[in-house]
Amino acid sequence: MASPEDVVKNAKISVVDFAAFLDGSNKQAVADNILASFKTTGFVYLLNYGVRPEQVATIFDVSKEFFAQPMDVKSSAPRLASGTHHRGYSPVGHTKNHGPSYVSEVNERFECGREDDKRMPNVWLPDGKMPEFRESCLDFFWACNEVASNILRALALGLGLREDYFHQYHAAADNQLTLFHYVSAPLEVLEQNDRIGEHSDTTSVTLLFQDDVGGLEFEDPAAPGSFLPAPPISGALIVNIGDFMMRWSNDTIRSTVHRVRPPPGCQTQDGKVPSRYSIPFFCNANFDTVVDCIPGTWDAEHPKKYEPITAGKYILDQIAETYDGES
Numbered sequence: 001m002a003s004p005e006d007v008v009k010n011a012k013i014s015v016v017d018f019a020a021f022l023d024g025s026n027k028q029a030v031a032d033n034i035l036a037s038f039k040t041t042g043f044v045y046l047l048n049y050g051v052r053p054e055q056v057a058t059i060f061d062v063s064k065e066f067f068a069q070p071m072d073v074k075s076s077a078p079r080l081a082s083g084t085h086h087r088g089y090s091p092v093g094h095t096k097n098h099g100p101s102y103v104s105e106v107n108e109r110f111e112c113g114r115e116d117d118k119r120m121p122n123v124w125l126p127d128g129k130m131p132e133f134r135e136s137c138l139d140f141f142w143a144c145n146e147v148a149s150n151i152l153r154a155l156a157l158g159l160g161l162r163e164d165y166f167h168q169y170h171a172a173a174d175n176q177l178t179l180f181h182y183v184s185a186p187l188e189v190l191e192q193n194d195r196i197g198e199h200s201d202t203t204s205v206t207l208l209f210q211d212d213v214g215g216l217e218f219e220d221p222a223a224p225g226s227f228l229p230a231p232p233i234s235g236a237l238i239v240n241i242g243d244f245m246m247r248w249s250n251d252t253i254r255s256t257v258h259r260v261r262p263p264p265g266c267q268t269q270d271g272k273v274p275s276r277y278s279i280p281f282f283c284n285a286n287f288d289t290v291v292d293c294i295p296g297t298w299d300a301e302h303p304k305k306y307e308p309i310t311a312g313k314y315i316l317d318q319i320a321e322t323y324d325g326e327s
């Protein structure tokens with residue numbers, strides 16, 4: 001794993017210690033640093049973001065155990081055929097890369113949300129299979145929801161707004177937790193089929209937990225079309241802004257294109273790139289609340305570029321395209 005110092009030297013993403021925001025000792029300075037990183041790269045690394053390392057380790061263990069189940073077990077919690085129903089298990093090949101090559105992506109995933117979401121009910125394993133799985137996923141979902149709320153408070157302060165400005169727009173927790181398993185595969189296969197293709201997220205903010213394998217890359221804001229690594233840093237969470245927040249901020253903060261490739265110089269095992277596990281948490285504004293450009297992001301000289309919209313309409317229109325709709 002890279003050290004924070006290496007990342008600061010080699011990449012453009014800031015590494016920010018969130019402790020002084022959470023304990024209230026230096027909120028504004030932390031908020032300003034986070035906002036500055038979102039404006040330049042769309043990403044930030046956060047240290048001391050408020051989740052115990054053991055809780056993160058536990059969900060990675062649970063994820064590994066889930067993906068190690070036989071296919072008939074995993075498939076007994078299938079993602080539904082609708083392209084917009086992002087719940088349950090999707091095997092390798094069920095998503096397409098929307099980048100230049102439009103090939104299948106070499107990952108399997110499990111997606112879930114809050115348990116009382118009537119529009120998109122969760123899809124769990126049948127009773128008796130990994131009995132702790134549901135509770136572990138939901139515990140981690142709510143831990144992530146808390147982290148995201150704190151980041152949105154920092155973002156509001158950075159933007160010169162009331163700290164709870166974003167709260168009312170995210171109170172529904174219309175969020176999604178995804179467990180990803182990028183399967184081990186020969187390098188040639190991964191050179192022709194992305195682990196995850198170039199995309200930007202549709203969210204307000206995304207939290208990304210990754211193991212120590214690496215391979216996440218983001219588009220260099222200074223050189224569109226070329227990518228820089230966002231390597232794992234021990235104990236740090238990666239946070240990135242999504243398209244909805246970029247639009248909401250009248251394009252004053254960036255949603256940056258990113259992808260997952262085999263990590264540069266990775267050691268193959270038996271000619272194969274090692275598998276990788278990651279856990280993104282997609283934090284969305286309430287699907288039913290109309291939002292208009294954030295105060296302070298527009299004025300007579302920088303008029304609003306966008307009409308008011310709900311996150312539900314915006315996001316569902318976009319994610320329907322990501323799945324092939326046949327499975």
Ligand SMILES: O=C(O)CCC(=O)C(=O)O
Binds near residue numbers: 180216
């Ligand atoms: O697995 C990763 O590192 C990135 C995942 C990602 O970008 C996504 O699911 O939107």
Ligand SMILES: [Fe+2]
Binds near residue numbers: 199200201258
């Ligand atoms: Fe993403």
